[in-house]
Amino acid sequence: MSLTLLDLAGSVALLLWGTHMVQSGIQRVFGAGLRTLLGRALHGRFCAFLAGLGITAILQSSTATGLMTAGLVAAGLVETVPALAVMLGANVGTTLIVQALSFDVSAASPALILVGVLMFRKAANTRTHDLGRTLIGLGLMLLALHQLLRLMMDQDDVSILSTQLHAASSAPLLNVLVAAGLTWATHSSVAVVLFIMSLCAQNVVPPDAAFALVLGANLGTAINPVLEGTQSTDPAAKRLAIGNLLSRATGVVIAMAALDPIGRAMVTIEPDNARVVADFHTLFNLIVAGLFMLVLSPYAALLARLLPQQERSADPGQPLYLDPMSRQFPVVALANAAREALRLADVLGDMLAGARAVLSNGDRRLVTETRQRDDILDSLNAAIKTYLTSLDPEQLTDDDRQRLNEILTFVVNIEQAGDVVDLNLLPHATKRVKRRLAFSKEGEAELLDMLDRLTVNLRTAASLLMTQDARIARTLADEKVTFRAAESAATAAHFERLRSGRLDTAQTSAMHLDLLCDMKLINSHIVAAAAYPILERDGVLLVSRIAANDSYPSLDKDLSTGESSSRLPLQSR
Template sequence: MAMSVALVGLAGAIALLLWGTHMVQTGVQRAFGPRLRSALGHALRNRLRAVLVGAGVTAVLQSSTATGLMVTGFAASGLVELVPALAVMLGANIGTTLIVQLLSFDVAAFAPALVLIGLILFRRDASPLLHDLGRVFIGLGLMLMALHQMLGMLATYEDAPGLRALLGAIASVPLLDLLLAAIVTWAVHSSVAVVLLVMSLAARGIIPMETAIAFTLGANLGTAINPVIEGVTSQDPAARRLPVGNLLIRTIGAGIALMALPWLARLAETIIADPGRAVADFHTLFNLALAALFFPLLTPFSRLLRWLLPARADPADPARPLYLDRSARETPIVALGGAAREALRLADVLEEMLRGARDALSKGDRKQIGETRRLDDVLDSLNTAIKAYLTSIDTEELGEADHRRLHAILAFAMNMEQAGDVVDLNLLPHAAKRLKRGLAFSSHGEAELIALLDRLIANLRAAASLFMTEDPRAARLLAAEKVAFREAEGVATEAHFARLRAGRLDSAQTSALHLDLLRDMKLINSHIIAAAAYPVLERNGELLPSRIAAPGA
């Protein structure tokens, strides 16, 4: 009975450690997610920088899996090559060891202070950044509390005959130790928690050093299993190259270390007197050695992965280009026509996003918001493919009119993608905020928003037609649509300040949200007009360089 209670208590401590890790990860992603993603995107241009940034981002996120998912998204969409993506994963593996090194010191005394600071920041609703940082501090405090509780429980039961008999039975088979640790790490989704537990067992003398190292190797292997399992759902084998490559690297490294296990155990015991510290240092050195071994081999290793997992085109994939014929690049006029046809697909995807936003506002469907935001990835992929295709055309074969058409296609594609970003990053989060806070627009206000969204969709269709016809009359009509949104925003702003002056705080909240949504729509409308109307008007000399009146006019 006592052993059952101990196991439940240990499982609860591990669960608290995992929850604290989850809070740190989500808090950092909410506070700095775009910046971390941007840092990864810049780092992927250089292999060595990719290793360093991968380690840093993982140390901040407290999860190599989270880093891997971001990089996998880059690689799957074709934005980066496989070699720098694999370099990031080598760095991410090192980053997890930095977390273990930090938590291996006796820092449990800081746990209450971290939770207190986190709670104060978390309750500051006025600042989303402080709110998210509060979540990070609370998570760190919970992690330290969980570690302290685990150490206390192990100290109490370290001499329990049942525990020693169980560990003694498996300690004689290193391969079984490795597989057991890999399964546990896969189950709890955290190599950090498993390695810290192994450190505690080694420090108390419950397991010998050979078993501790075998468990550590299994933890390194198990943390690479989850991304592979999640990637199985992908229809394209190429999307699984990165997680499979990371798993192969760790499997090879674990296999080599397992063959040298007795020598490694004696070396660790000779150099470092503290068994717990020896486990933490081995964890770090193992991943450093793995990075040093595979870093110069990433190029041939990526070729092997491409051979094992060849790309498969999915005709149903909306992000797959349909009209960018590579053979047509020899005939630029034909290539421009295909690129223009592909650019029209951007308008179709953007219209689908606007319709999704309309349904989210009118029906309050959270699921619809998530599905609509995923369409932005389709826009990004198509826009990237169009730009790469157009820049591959030999410009010496283009005449003046062809150059003008090429730049018009680029402008249209970029503005469609930027309009999609506004929907994804501004308009939809505001709709989600409305649902989260339980705010309800007045019937008049909601009707105005829906009418403007319908007008945006109509303007988008007009822009797509204008992009093909380049008719000056249609361009002037579309450009005049900016006035409608400017007037709607002015009226809404006056109404908002009137409610504030009247002291109607409940109505002021909804009117502020109403005003934010109007500004988002106005910005989307500006991108739609800039995509199709402005190039035509500028070519005909009908576009003024500035709205500011000349002196004396």
């Protein structure tokens, strides 16, 4: 009995690992594109239902689909009704692979593993590499199911287990709870339902008990997003997860009340024990989806009353979108980090607005408030970096790594721009107020105009982080020319005033120049945050602004020989 249980546990573990490989492989290949498709399809409940069904059928993870949808809801891009429709479709979509594997296709396992290994080991293309991973996982799932069936056929070894499970079949509620706990622990309703199907196929458990176990698996897979979901204390952030759990729980209660007649009808229609479990699983989710699709609007309104929108946390430095559960799905985690990074741009925008008010109105009370926002930038910057560096490198594709680096570059540069405002720009503005220095109308208008340009550039950078548009990146990079020209003109004017001998004018012009230098540095960080990564990715960002010229020797020389250590010419930007 001990050896049989060990073999059984090993087969179940192989099934779970195969399921994980299929899910992770598909997410790497199609994850980002499917998230974009999902965002475009959420315009009506029926389109949303079909999108949830199709995307989950591809990803083989209703949890991944739910996290994508929750991210769109949190960003304010999707209403609750289509989001709930997505989850109903996702619940149906996750049953399709169970339907496919309920047929005897175990003979394809060696071929799938062989082709998958060749693609995984030999392919240079990343997409082909990940598709090979998917085929290996599918082959392992078939192999595990075949092993489970073989174990169940040996009645001598499983007689004790079979007796215990038959005894438990007289308590349907116990079966529901056991399966729900197992699904919660394994994070895979597909693997648990396939395991139940194997038990029923060899009459280790009767169909009635198998149906109760399937109900428990459906309930358990909805528990994980509620217990391990977003860190936000806002009840509205959990509407989708709790709504999905309540709809499944309602379906389980109704199905339990009518389990006997449903079981007799199902067995009569489909005598194959493996197929009848898969059919019951699909039928249950179809019926639940059909019932709740009719009442989604009042159901969403009920959830809104039960889980009202809460005011934002008193601590603005706390992250709102860094969902820890999303870290197992890199495409969702990166989207969450990008959404959180936009908050840094908002905070820096508030700091620039405060600095503008100090310059134009001389309101020193705003200095302390504006400087406190730099602490918010530091806190959010640290949280985002910790979140991104906690992602498993093995689950990241090349595109994921590039996106991760782009987000890190953005948050680091925005935080550094905030430091320039805090440590340079605000002290200069405060000094001007203390000394009661007055700029000329033209000079003050130029400074305020440059601050307004910084605000516009910051908004462009935030948009660029999400759109990745190369044309916008070029436009933003060209803004460096504007600030460079303004600084050169201010420098020339400053020296002219020094020559004139007017001390008060020289002081204001020097402060004018200092402020422009600060703004130029802030603009450089904004451009580096969003424009440079895209231009570098497209191969249009050159190494240096210095033109190649043979008359100027390279400074990069070997100290012992005096010769250049590289024959590569310098490139001009």
